[in-house]
Structures are given as structure tokens and as C-alpha cells.
Amino acid sequence: MTLSPWLAPIVWDGTYNLDILNEQFHQRGVRIGLTTFVIRKYKIFIQNFLQSAEKFFMTGHKVSYYVFTDDINAIPNINLREGRSLEVLKVTGYKRWQDITMRRMQLIRDLISERVINEVDYIVCVDVDFEFRDSVGVEILSDIFGVLHSDYFEKKRQAFTYERRDISAGYIPNDEGDFYYIGGFFGGTVKEVYKLTNHCHNAMMQDKAINIEALWHDESYVNRYFLYHKPTKILSPEYTWNYFSGNPAVVKRKRVVHVPKQYSEVRD
Template identity: 45%
Template sequence: MQMNGMNIKPVTVILLVLLLVGFYYYYYYYYYLSQYRFNVPPCPTSCSTSEPKDRVPDVIPTDYVFHLKTPDHLQYSQPSIVKGRTDVVAVTPWLAPIVWEGTFNPVLLDSIYKQKKINIAVTVFAVGKYIMFLKNFLETAEKHFFVSFNVHIYVFTDRPKEVPKVNMAPGRQLTVRSVPSSNRWQEISARRMELIQKLIEEQLRKHSDYIFCLDVDSQFHSRWGTESLGGLVAVIHPGYYLDDRGKFPYERRPESRAYVAHGEGDFYYCGGAFGGLLQEVFLLANTCRSNFEEDAKNGIEAAWQEESHLNRYMWINKPSKVLSPEYLWQDFKPRNPEVKTIRFSGVIKNYAAIRPNV
């Protein structure tokens, strides 16, 4: 090959092309994408075929989650590996922490995450007559939920004019998003995953680090804070944590995408409280929505709608942190001895009066 009177060997041309390709690869992947981390593993072979292949950029740099730095000279009680809670299990078989009162130091944790200036989003659905619970939810959240941290609560409701005005501390705000009403509470429940997925895509990716999805017909009684942060966070249901898994109300029909067979499953998780990093909750919401829609095409509705699909998802995609029943108790239940404090709890209510089709 000749160029401007010079003989250039083909091997030289190939090397030049490879060099240019290598430079482009370095620039694109290490300069541009270094701002984001695509650290979502492929779906396991045991997953439903409808589980998504979508990948959402992590808005949190790699060291943001794993580098835990305390302020200089912070004073706190000496930790121990031989003293502590002996009446409960504080770690899962896959080595995820199970958070109970007495298993963490709030002063230490808050000091670590304060420096990170984290932003926490919350979704709460107040559709139909459930709007009556919103004021109490918001007021108790101001007292106990991530106090002194940046919190943005997104209220989904078909009654935006009835959203109460609640005084919120600096760094905390509320946004109302209108949604259509429904004649079936099951449909309201099922649509939550779709709306959470869209909120992350359209609004949160550039503004929030973590998201928690909570039931409005609940109230905070004591601290819910940085001890709950994790990649994928689940809450153990207070009604089944003492039971054998054969008694869990999983979806047992093999035809459903929420199917969990007898002898399978870990814990029974609440649909009324879950969360974690944005990309983890996005994948959960996207998968549950996809599986719910596939069930609907086949004329199937899982036993407990989104909660059934959530339990299927979290059996396969293990939570990186599990919150004890302290984090969603039930006000009508007496507190068991191992539950040293109640942090968040479903209020006593008459379902016949608030659910449209009960």
C-alpha cells in the first residue's frame, strides 16, 4: 500500500486501526462511564423468562456505598463480637445482616452517612379513602424517619386537593403525583410497581441515592434511619416470622410468575415496606411489573398481588439487608418479647370501610 509516496505495510495499518479502537474504548468506558456503575448481575437461570434485561446506571459512585468513613475522634461504645443479642438471629444464611434493636450503633452509622450527604426518596400511595391515613404517616415520619437527613416524599393519590399540609424540616420535601382511582384495591396494589419504576426512570436517577416504598396506612413509632440502608432491603412480615415456611402465603400455583413451591423460600417479606439503592429497586419493580402483566395475560392474579411477586423476586435475588419485624409491625398485635421496639406499624383499620371492593 502506498500513501503520499510512502510504502505502508498492511500490518502497520492494522496496528494503527487497533490503536485507534483502543483509544476510543479507553475514552468511552473509562472517562464517560466512570461516572456510573453498571454493576447489575445477569438474571439467574432460575429466574422467570420475563425478568428484564434492562440496566440502569447507578447514580452512586463505587466507593460511595462501600467506603465507610467516620469523623475523626468520634466517641462511641466499644463493639464486641462475643456480647450482644442472643435471643434472635442477626444474619441470614447468605450473610446479610438482619437488623434488630441492639445490633447497631445509631451514632456511629449516622456519622458515616451524614458525610455522604445522601438523598432518600420515599413513595407512599394514598388512593381513595386511604388518604385519611396520610397526615398521620407524614407527621410521624417527621419525628422518626431519617431525621436530619435529606428526604423527598412522593405521594401518589387520586385526591391531590386532600393532601394535608405538614410542616417539614429543612432538607425535607413532599411532591404530589396524581394517579387514577380504581374500583379494585388489588389493581391499586398491582400498579404500584409500574409507578415506582417510572418514578425512578423519570425523576430520581439524578437526584436520589436510596428509595423506600412504604404503606400509607402505617405510622412511625420510633427511629427508622441509616441502619436500614442497603442494596436491596426487605422487611420480614410480622405475621409469619415465627412460622414454618410451609405456612407462608406464597403464590402456590405453578402457572403464576409469582410461584414459590413448597419447600422453597427464605422468609415471608412485607409488600408494605421495601427499598434500597435506586438501581436495585428499579430492577425489582420492573421485574414484578413484567411478571404481573404476564400473569394478567394468562388470566392469573397472584394470591397477594405485588407482595406475592415481591416474595418470588426476593427468594431468587437475595436482599443484602433484612429488617426485622420492628420495621413493619401491626398495631393490633401485642409486642413479642424479642421485639424490643416498634419502629413502623400498620394502624388499626376497618378494611370494609376503606377498600372499594371489600
């Protein structure tokens, strides 16, 4: 598919002209923010993340990196291209990885409201255990975008691991759902990302008040949000490839890939 039922473009290689898009975004002087989280043992991924982003992410455009971490000394000193900056933001490291991943929504929301709204035009939120392997440019930008999960893009709705308990604020009924989006990569204008992160944070707090957590934590709430607030652009699994799943013959360019890891070692 290259177009969603609500006419949002689904971005695959060959569906756009990057030269034209780059010229349009340069004329507007667009500034782009990239957030990631480096908490506890996930610090082993940050150097590769930043180095690969410098090589492939928004080449030729103004980029501000916002790195949230519980260990400032773990952030390497990377030589940045002209027009790019890196800011390290100290946060608390939680013991449970579930708490870490869910608190991201609050932290991104607060960063936007306190300062980023005056610093960048678009904000892209990516997990640190991804690696950029090919060009990721302004073709991804839109009011609000989500990324198709490589595990599910060829599967039917019944196989999607939505939150199915109707008491949860992340609940999606069995007969609803368009696509299954990954929770570790989303973005858009600062205004729209604020709406998404604020909604997801409030939904988490609503569930926490009754002592439950959605099945896949922040990813479950992202999928709920995109069901009722349709993304204006959708990125294909080129942007979230996992070599352990999906059909590599369909996805010819693997632009962003999961770094292989032992979850038991980084999440304890």
C-alpha cells in the same frame, strides 16, 4: 436471627451503632426518597403518615417525599424540616384495591427512570397505612432490603402464604423460600429498587395475560423476587409491627406499626 444464611444482616435494636452510621451517611451526602400511595379512602391515613415520618424517619438527613394520589386536595400542608421536600403526583384511582396495590410497581419504576434516579440515592417504599412510632434511620439502608412480615417471622416455611400455583409468575415451590416478606415496605438504591419494581410489574403483566392474579398481589411477587435475588439487608418485625399478630415480647421496639382499620371500609 441476626444474620441470614447468605450473610445479610437482620436489623434488630442493638445490632448497630447509629451514631457511626449517621456520620458515614452524612459524609456521603446521601439523599433519601420515601414513596407512598394515597388512593381513594386511604387518604384518611396521609396526615398521620407524614407527621410521624417527620418525627421519626431519617432524622437529620435529606429526604424527598413522593406522594402518589388520585386526590391532590387530600394531601395536607405539613411543615417540613430543613432539607426535606414533598411532591404530590397525580395518578388514576382504580375501583378495585387489588389494581391499586399492583399498579404501584409500575409507577415507582417509572418515577425512578424518569427523574428520581437524578434526585435521590436511596428510595424507601412504604404503605400509607403505617405509622412511624420510633426511630427509623440509615440503619435500614442497603443495596436492596426487605422487611420480615410480623405475622410469619416465628413460623415455619409451610405456613408462609406464597403463591403456590406453578402457572403464576409469582410461583414459589413448596420446598423453597427463606422468609416471608411484607409487600408494603421495601427499598434500597434507586438502581436496585428499579430492578425489583420492574421485575414485579412484568410478572404481574405476565399473569394478567393468562387472566390470573397472584394470591397476595404485589406481595407475592416481592417474595418471589427476594427468593431469587437475595436482599442485602433484612429488617426485623420492629419495622412492620401489627398488634393483632406476632409475639410482642420478642419485638421490644415497635418502630413502624400498622394503623388499625376496617378493611371493608377502606377497600370498597
